């Protein structure tokens with residue numbers, strides 16, 4: 001690990017300034033992703049600004065009847081909060097299906113949304129990777145693996161985003177609130193926070209350097225039941241091969257693109273009276289697949305149809 005300096009932020013604005021004015025600085029929250037990447041020297045910050053103890057760790061009601069969740073709230077506290085369990089079971093289910101109890105006790109709301117891809121080649125510093133080193137190439141293209149994106153991939157990168165929480169928040173139509181380097185507040189829909197790779201896969205979000213996520217705002221729950229389903233290579237403590245969140249008529253898919261994928265074609269078909277199996281086909285008509293990922297297109301289709309049926313039948317699998 002490269003040497004670095006550390007400071008604990010006492011307020012949000014000074015944290016933002018400390019990172020925005022120092023190109024080598026990064027925010028540190030729970031550290032469960034960033035420190036792993038620093039040990040591998042994939043991330044090499046020279047200064048860490050610890051935002052994990054800023055007073056953004058609670059939940060409050062919004063005037064609209066939703067919830068404002070602090071960016072520093074831990075995943076464990078968020079998943080088990082009575083208001084979340086009662087009104088947003090899809091969010092509780094999504095968070096509890098991710099990582100492990102110990103990790104969730106440290107991981108924060110903002111850190112979870114901004115975790116980096118789990119593409120094996122991104123972690124293997126002996127291999128070219130356009131996300132890790134722009135212009136070096138993509139080892140995953142043609143590599144022996146089955147986890148490539150099936151929506152929105154480019155010739156430069158086929159990695160997926162693996163946050164479970166982001167999938168549920170996308171189905172719930174949630175937004176993040178930020179503090180910009182200019183000291184102003186900004187609101188971005190979670191579905192618009194992450195970028196598709198194009199020819200700049202190293203630019204992963206629409207956040208400016210030093211822009212701090214202070215909160216996630218969830219609107220009132222949509223009409224109708226909610227459900228969450230995830231399939232992974234082993235039963236627990238693993239990132240997903242496919243994830244689906246359903247909240248009323250809103251559906252989001254996970255591990256299928258560089259961002260949580262709002263399934264708009266599927267939603268429109270469901271609203272028009274299509275069966276879940278037919279509705280998901282409308283979404284999958286736009287899928288990119290090859291011989292390695294074809295089974296995941298089938299998998300996400302079956303999982304999405306099952307998750308809609310779960311919600312309709314009152315199951316919260």
Ligand SMILES: Cc1cc2nc3c(=O)[nH]c(=O)nc-3n(C[C@H](O)[C@H](O)[C@H](O)COP(=O)(O)OP(=O)(O)OC[C@H]3O[C@@H](n4cnc5c(N)ncnc54)[C@H](O)[C@@H]3O)c2cc1C
Nearest residue numbers: 029030031032033034098099107108110111112163164213
């Ligand atoms: C073994 C293992 C299994 C896992 N399995 C899953 C899984 O199944 N599902 C899943 O969703 N996740 C999984 N995770 C990922 C885990 O959820 C993330 O590591 C965690 O959520 C990151 O949160 P953190 O607070 O520790 O972030 P950090 O590691 O502290 O930070 C992550 C990034 O966010 C930035 N950041 C942090 N806070 C802010 C802020 N307020 N504003 C702007 N930038 C900020 C940091 O600079 C850094 O770039 C797993 C992790 C491990 C190690």
Ligand code: SF4
Nearest residue numbers: 119129130138157158
């Ligand atoms: S898919 Fe993206 S993250 Fe993975 S090796 Fe290719 S460029 Fe790197």
